[in-house]
Amino acid sequence: xxxxxxxxxxxxxxxxxxxxxxxxxxxxxxxxxxxxxxxxxxxxxxxxxxxxxxxxxxxxxxxxxxxxxxxxxxxxxxxxxxxxxxxxxxxxxxxxxxxxxxxxxxxxxxxxxxxxxxxxxxxxxxxxxxxxxxxxxxxxxxxxxxxxxxxxxxxxxxxxxxxxxxxxxxxxxxxxxxxxxxxxxxxxxxxxxxxxxxxxxxxxxxxxxxxxxxxxxxxxxxxxxxxxxxxxxxxxxxxxxxxxxxxxxxxxxxxxxxxxxxxxxxxxxxxxxxxxxxxxxxxxxxxxxxxxxxxxxxxxxxxxxxxxxxxxxxxxxxxxxxxxxx
Amino acid sequence: xxxxxxxxxxxxxxxxxxxxxxxxxxxxxxxxxxxxxxxxxxxxxxxxxxxxxxxxxxxxxxxxxxxxxxxxxxxxxxxxxxxxxxxxxxxxxxxxxxxxxxxxxxxxxxxxxxxxxxxx
Numbered sequence: 001x002x003x004x005x006x007x008x009x010x011x012x013x014x015x016x017x018x019x020x021x022x023x024x025x026x027x028x029x030x031x032x033x034x035x036x037x038x039x040x041x042x043x044x045x046x047x048x049x050x051x052x053x054x055x056x057x058x059x060x061x062x063x064x065x066x067x068x069x070x071x072x073x074x075x076x077x078x079x080x081x082x083x084x085x086x087x088x089x090x091x092x093x094x095x096x097x098x099x100x101x102x103x104x105x106x107x108x109x110x111x112x113x114x115x116x117x118x119x120x121x122x123x124x125x126x127x128x129x130x131x132x133x134x135x136x137x138x139x140x141x142x143x144x145x146x147x148x149x150x151x152x153x154x155x156x157x158x159x160x161x162x163x164x165x166x167x168x169x170x171x172x173x174x175x176x177x178x179x180x181x182x183x184x185x186x187x188x189x190x191x192x193x194x195x196x197x198x199x200x201x202x203x204x205x206x207x208x209x210x211x212x213x214x215x216x217x218x219x220x221x222x223x224x225x226x227x228x229x230x231x232x233x234x235x236x237x238x239x240x241x242x243x244x245x246x247x248x249x250x251x252x253x254x255x256x257x258x259x260x261x262x263x264x265x266x267x268x269x270x271x272x273x274x275x276x277x278x279x280x281x282x283x284x285x286x287x288x289x290x291x292x293x294x295x296x297x298x299x300x301x302x303x304x305x306x307x308x309x310x311x312x313x314x315x316x317x318x319x320x321x322x323x324x325x326x
Numbered sequence: 327x328x329x330x331x332x333x334x335x336x337x338x339x340x341x342x343x344x345x346x347x348x349x350x351x352x353x354x355x356x357x358x359x360x361x362x363x364x365x366x367x368x369x370x371x372x373x374x375x376x377x378x379x380x381x382x383x384x385x386x387x388x389x390x391x392x393x394x395x396x397x398x399x400x401x402x403x404x405x406x407x408x409x410x411x412x413x414x415x416x417x418x419x420x421x422x423x424x425x426x427x428x429x430x431x432x433x434x435x436x437x438x439x440x441x442x443x444x445x446x
Contacts, residue, residue, distance in 0.1 A: 037387075040441075047392035047440065048376050053336050061378055063392045063441035067422040147380050150390040175379060175408050194339035198332045199375070203401065302337060 001005060005029040005098055006317055007109040009087045010264060011129050012041020012293020014310040015115035015304050016069040019079050022113075023315025027321055028078055032106065038065035041117060043303065045144045048168055050195075054304035065303060077303055088257035090262040092287055111317040113287045114263055115310065116257035123217075126254050128160070130217030133224070139149060139169045139253035152176050154249025159183040160214055162197070164301070166253030171200035173251075181245050182207045183231040184214055186235060193301070214250070215242065223248050237289040258296045267289055274298075283313040291317050331369060335361040346370045374398035377407050378440070382425060384417040385446055388431050392440040393426055399433045407431055419444050 006027050008015045011034030019030050038044060043051070046062030053059055056068065075077050075268040081099055089097040120138035135154055137145070143165065145151045157178050159166045162185040170180050183201060188210050190197050201208050209228070215237065216227040216303035230241035260268075260273045269278040269286040277285040277292045285292050294306045327347070333340040340362050345352040354366040354376040368374055376398045399407060410431055420426070420439040427437040 044392075044441070047380060047394075049339065049376050049378055049394065059336075059376075061392060061394055061440045064394075064422055067441050147392065148388060148390055150380065150382060175377075175404065177408070193337050194332050194341075195334040195337060198339075199334045203375070 001095070001106045001108050003110070004107045005110045005321055006113065007031045007033065007107060007111075008115060009033050009038070009093075009096075010041065010115035010117060010294070010296070011073075011081065011083075012115060012117055012162065012294065013043055013066065013069065013306045014117070014296070014313075015041070015113070016066075016073050017307045017310035018113045018115055018291075018293055018314035018317065019313035020069070020072055020076070022318045023076055023078050023314075025315045025318030026238075027314075027318045028150075029110075030079045032073065033081055033083050033087055034081065034083050036087045037083055039070045039081065042140070045140070045147045046168075046303075048172070049266065051303050054302070055307050059189075062303070066117075073091070073289045087262055090266045090290075092267045094266075094289055107192070109289075110321050111267075113313050114260070114285075114290065114292045114296055114318050114321050115294045115313075116296045117258045118258050118299060121252075121255045121257055123250075123252050126252070128158075128214050128217055131219055133217070135219070135223035135248050136217065136250045136252065139251040140164045142216040142251050142258075143169055143172065146172055148178065152178060152241035152249075152253075153245045154178060154223075155252055156181060156247040157249040157252045158214070158245055158247045159253060161185065161255070162192055162208060162254035163255065164196055165194040165251050166251065167192045167196040167200040169251055169253065170206050171204060174204040174206060178249070180204070180206045181247050182209050184212050184226075185210050186213045186231060187211070213237075217250060218244075219248075223250055226250060238308075256295065256299050258299065260296055263287075263290065263292060265298075265306045282309060283316055289320055291320075329391050331366060333357060333362045333365050334397060335359075335365050342366050344370065373401040375401045375404060376405055377404055377412050379408060381411055381416050381437075383443060384415050386416065386419065386443040388443055391420065391426070393437050394440055395433075395435040396425075396438050397435045399431075399435050403431065403433060407433075411437070414439045418445075 043062035043066035051065035085100040087098040217231045218225045293310040340399040378394045424439040
């Protein structure tokens with residue numbers, strides 16, 4: 001088993017910022033694990049502008065924002081990047097196992113930063129009734145399909161949830177020629193940025209229906225329609241308000257869940273409601289020497305904020321290593 | 327005529343109070359920075375948007391290359407631009423910032439790559 005000073009899991013904005021900050025704070029040996037074939041994480045599929053206004057004082061797309069960090073990470077000889085590498089085990093004393101093509105590696109880490117991001121909440125988690133036809137996708141998965149894989153998931157779509165991912169995908173689908181029938185939001189306001197409501201929906205004439213929910217997904221093999229109903233302030237259906245929207249695709253954008261299985265395995269305390277680490281301050285966990293940053297620590301609105309806070313995680317890890325070495 | 331508008335220049339999304347006569351801006355208040363007034367004027371005169379989309383590749387490590395216009399283009403040209411993007415194929419390796427189509431549609435904006443892509 002090899003000894004490594006700092007092991008970071010996740011090569012998105014959080015992991016890259018933590019790696020660079022740890023190096024700046026004097027950590028000589030950083031191993032950065034990324035399960036995809038490229039660094040950048042979810043930024044690679046966020047091809048829209050809106051990134052970098054705080055950190056770089058200019059507006060960049062997600063891939064451009066990622067590229068600036070990727071180039072810094074790649075030019076730093078103290079950071080070993082291991083792609084297609086999937087961490088599968090973490091113990092409380094920071095023994096980590098990970099798979100990479102052709103091998104299973106085991107390392108003993110002086111400190112660990114978990115920058116593992118989030119996964120999407122699904123249709124099942126918000127209990128949308130109806131049949132189980134094809135054509136129902138989490139919005140972020142659809143984003144990957146369209147922007148990276150180059151597939152358009154359907155021709156007529158209804159979006160569930162008006163968070164930023166739902167709004168951004170409404171515009172993306174509309175640009176690609178998909179008829180976006182409506183965005184359905186059960187609350188009275190959007191969780192997304194108001195600029196996204198304007199430039200993603202109003203620009204394209206897409207209706208945003210507040211205080212509505214999908215009561216049924218119809219269709220046998222493929223989605224054929226959704227039934228929509230208006231709800232009152234207690235989120236109860238208003239009788240007689242229902243109507244049907246024909247569509248072949250439903251994109252579900254109803255929030256993110258931090259991915260903290262490794263942290264759980266290491267015995268750290270995790271808030272069962274938010275799936276975030278329980279700790280006395282940001283980037284800390286209940287296990288000494290194991291840190292968490294980015295969306296795995298708390299769900300962020302802006303990548304720039306992820307960078308800022310994750311730099312702190314990198315310096316916290318460096319300080320821990322400095323103290324542990326003395 | 328007075329109306330309100332949301333500035334889309336940054337995530338703050340300032341609510342602007344606009345007074346305009348047709349396509350002539352008379353006054354704007356509510357912006358927290360100078361970009362708000364410039365946005366309001368442009369939006370009243372001729373709305374502009376930066377187009378971001380992806381272009382098909384051939385022989386490169388990913389099937390799609392994310393691209394953007396180097397500057398905003400007229401909002402009314404977005405769909406025309408999308409039709410033109412569908413005809414493009416990028417077959418040579420690129421870096422972030424490589425021009426994929428210069429003076430795209432004659433709009434004075436280049437279509438540029440947003441990430442590096444190597445040969446497959």
